[in-house]
Amino acid sequence: MTPALPIDDILPGLLDALRGHGRAVLQAPPGAGKTTRVPLALLDAGLTGGRIVMLEPRRLAARAAAERMAQTLGEAAGQTVGYRMRGAAKVSAATRIEVVTEGILTRMLQSDPELSGVGAVIFDEFHERSLNADLGLALCLEVAAALRDDLILLAMSATLDAAPVAGLMQAPLITSEGRGHPVETRWLDHPLPPGTRREGALADLVVRAETETRETGGGMLVFLPGAGEIRRVQALVSGRLPANCVVRPLYGALPFAEQQKALAPASARDRRIVLATSIAETSLTIPDIRVVVDGGQARRARFDPGSGMSRLVTERVTRAEATQRAGRAGRVAAGVCYRLWARGEDGALAAFPPAEIEAVDLTGLALDLAQWGAEAEALPFLTPPPDAALAQARDLLHLLGALDRRGRITGHGRTLAALPLHPRLAHMLSVAGSQAAPLAALLGDRDPLARSAPADLSLRLEALADLRRYSERRPHPADAGAVSRIRSEANRLKQATKAAAPERTDASFSPGAMAALAYPDRIGQRRRGEAPRFVLSGGKGAVLDDADPLAGTPLLVAADLDGDRREARIRLAATITEGELRDLYADRIGWRETCAWSKRDRRVVARRQENLGAVVLQDRVWKQAPAEAVARAMCDGVRDLGLRLSGDAARLAARVELLRATGAELPDFSEPGLLATLEDWLAPHLDCIRDAAGWKGFDPLPALRAALGWDRMQELDRKVPAHFTTPLGRRVPIDYTPEGPEIALRLQELFGVTTHPASAGEPLKITLLSPAQRPVQVTRDLPGFWAGSYADVRKDMRARYPRHPWPEDPTRADPTLRAKRR
Structure with missing residues (x-):
């Protein structure tokens, strides 16, 4: 019954x-x-x-x-x-x-x-x-x-x-309210200290839970984020549990027979401890579980549209996940849930995990939508797909030939949709045929080699082809179960490929060439320098471990990266030759002229390059680069080096800004305004300037005057004069500072001046200089100076400079720059 x-x-x-x-x-x-x-x-x-x-x-x-x-x-x-x-x-x-x-x-x-x-x-x-x-x-x-x-x-x-x-x-x-039995929750007394090895702490908690619930009996279910953590915790509890405790792993990639062992009821004398991923949270029935130990972490896929890469990230569980996990302890009787966090940390948990559509690669979804013939916004999605990730997916499908320029599915796209794979791998299979099935199966599964193994995909293919021979020749162990699973998947893909994409070619493809079909945006070219850093054809950066055997290869294809936004680390890759690239992508390789400012060389660099995306196959000097292109690039150089106006150019800019502040219609001569419009006012005057040294000797004053034009220069000279004309007829530049206009000149040159000079409606700040051009007084009231402190200045200056005139009444004296005759 x-x-x-x-x-x-x-x-x-x-x-x-x-x-x-x-x-x-x-x-x-x-x-x-x-x-x-x-x-x-x-x-x-x-x-x-x-x-x-x-x-x-x-x-x-x-x-x-x-x-x-x-x-x-x-x-x-x-x-x-x-x-x-x-x-x-x-x-x-x-x-x-x-x-x-x-x-x-x-x-x-x-x-x-x-x-x-x-x-x-x-x-x-x-x-x-x-x-x-x-x-x-x-x-x-x-x-x-x-x-x-x-x-x-x-x-x-x-x-x-x-x-x-x-x-x-x-x-x-x-x-349905359900009829779960009560579950007692036991938290840590304090949060784990920073730097604690979570797997060691979780192994300790498993041992504690087994000891405290030994009399209660029943099985134990331990939640971990992934297979690697499961294996490590299994090793850490080995020898620390009673002999009747049977530890079973449970995760998706485990062989079916091993999964069945974890799901089968334990014998009457044994106590089963199942170490599982989130696969055991809900729909699976694991008999006689009375104790749950929750490690508090879950592994999720995250896609970054900016880098076009997905990565698995380990995150804290949400409250919904923690509740579901705890509930597994109360299905058959009252149970206990141990949590690897303190009670006070519950409040920091998110309510629910994100929907996959918000966080994963949407290339397959974009292909499905194109095949269905509908835009995403026309379908009743509970959560609409993010625009940026969907656009990135469509760009990739266009690159693979699955979508045409209007975003409609092509015949090739329908072939890809018929293959049970990510469109990248389906494209590889459809072009290279069934010879690519082992690589497709490998790339669709987890890495069968140990984490310390080199990145070379050829090693993995070698293990798939002959595991025994591989094990005899190579020091990096291969997981026999994973190899067997990948082989089975490869055989299935061979059959699927023959049905969906009949063989089109007898050509033989290297692993690198096949990988390049799947990852046309991840063809990597080694940068100059000792470090194994690569620029990918899609424009992103990537890096290999220094000791990896592929570190010196000039060209490779990065099949798996960690998704780092700045510079992704390459985990799986295959070498490829330039000839293979030319055979595969002859229609996408072309010549491009570039004229750009080089921050490293501090000069304009003009090149003619043969490119596949960001990969440069040939690079030559572009000797006939147009002057306009050089000038535009030099404008970027000026932004890098800094505008740094000085002398008459700086004074002109300050005068323009002063007049513009009164409402006059003049161009923006502030530094940000000038930098933003370099191509308009500066580029026509740069002529042959193309490096930092040339810019250092360049005078921008004529370019600034030309930007104003004759009429506005006349208005500027009238309202905000550039110079003060002394009684001797000498023109002294006026500096327009935030504190007002100011000049500096010899005191004797102002003899006879009884009205304080002004400019642009403001009194000039005058720095009066000694015959040796040293400041002796600053004044905005020249008549007041003559009548007041001049007497003290005269007394001091006559002793220092006896050959220069120091009249008792400077207002009646003639201005002069001459010394007395001997």
Whole structure:
């Protein structure tokens, strides 16, 4: 007899909602039984005569759900209930319920938009917000509105954030409260100190949890971010647990037989400890779990449109994820959840993880949208795809030949869409044929070699070809399980390639040439210098470890990078020759003239270059560079070196700014204004100036005067004079400073002047100089000076400069610059 589950209580209401509306959103906590009960309930109720397709985010969960439902019916998977996923399927003509991974639904819709023979589509674990689930729901909603008003749609979520989904679907929200047992949460007393090795701290917490819950019994589920952390924690707890504790890893890339060991019930005398990734958070059933140890981290893909690269990042769990993980301890009885953080740190956790559509590479989505013939904004997405990431994806598809200039899918694009791969790898397969299948399978999986292995892809291909021989010759161990899995995928891809993209060529491609087909924007050219730094054809920078054997290669293709925005680190690469590049991309290689300022050389550099993107294949001096191009480049040099006006040029700019401040219509002669318009006023006067030395000797005054023109210069000279004319007729430059206009001249030259000079409506600040040109007085009141402190100055100056005139009454004396005759 099938045991009762919490979901059973709401099944009648759910079926009524589906009968009345044709769609619904089911909210039920982990362990309620929605994954296995709901599809069977729809089948038993006869709501549809067609097949029921249920989407699962993960392969392991899809297979496990199908096998559990088949077991409920007393059948084997592949009869009434079956499954389909990449590389594996168990279905038959009798199959009424198909559990599929999410990419399968997209392919079904693209090949048959009416979903012929399908009566209902269920989106399980929709709260995980995978990219394919978001796309699948958007397409199904459009199909239901335009072609299939009888299509039943059901989204099932394990979190409390289901209301927005119900609003998008315009569907009733059905909630199952569940009947989970109480779970006691135990936090750390204090946050982990900075620098603590989390894996060591987590291993200690596992040992503590096992000790404290030994009498309670039951299995233990430990959450870690990835397979590497699982292996390291497994090693750290080895020998520290009782003999009856059986430690099992569980992650997506683990061989199926090993996954089954983690999911199978433990013997009566053993205590099972499962070290798992987030794969175990919701849909998987792991029997008899009573204790959860949460490491507090999750691994997510993040895409940076600026670099065009994705990377896996390890982040703190969200509150929703932590709640789901804790709930796994209370499915069968009261349980305990240990958390590797202090209680006070809970408040800093985000509420929910981001939707994949906000954070991952959208190239596959862009191709799907082009094949569907719709713009993203025309489809009912719960979260619209970010514009920048979508634009980056479309640029790549255009580079691969999958989209035309108008953004429409090409015949080649349809070939790529038919291959079950990222469009990069599909393009590689379609051009190079099945010989590229091993490399495509390798690049689509995790690295089978140890983390310390060199970046060379050829080593990985060598291990795939003959693992035993590789192990005898190479010091870097290969994971036999990963090698076996990649080989199986390569065989599958060979068959898929023959069906979707028949062989077009008998040419043989090197690993580097094949990689260049997949990554035309990541062809790297080594920069000058000792460090193995590369410029990629897409314009970004990349770097290899100094000790890597590929560090000296002039050209390579970077197949995997860490996504660093400044300079990405190359993790996987293959060498390529210039000849291979020319064979592959002859239509994209061309000559380009460049005339630019070099900050390093401090001069204008004019070159003729043969380029593939940012990769320079040939580089020559451009001797006939036009003077206009040199002048424009030199303007950038001036911005680099600095304008640094001085003397008459600086005084002219200050006069213009003073008059402009009164409302006069004059060009902006402030330093920022002049720098912004160099090409207009300076470039025509640079002539042969093309380096820092030439700029240092250049006088910008004629260029500034020309920018003003004759009429405005006349107005400027009239309202803001450039000079003060002394009684002797000598013209002294006026400096217009923020404190006002000022001049400096010999005291004797102002003898006889009884009115203080002014300029631009302000009294001049006069610095009176001694015969030796040293300041003796500063005044803005010359008559007051004559009548006051001049007497003291005269007394001092007569002793120092007896050969110069120092009359008692300077107002009656003649101005002079001469000394007395002996």
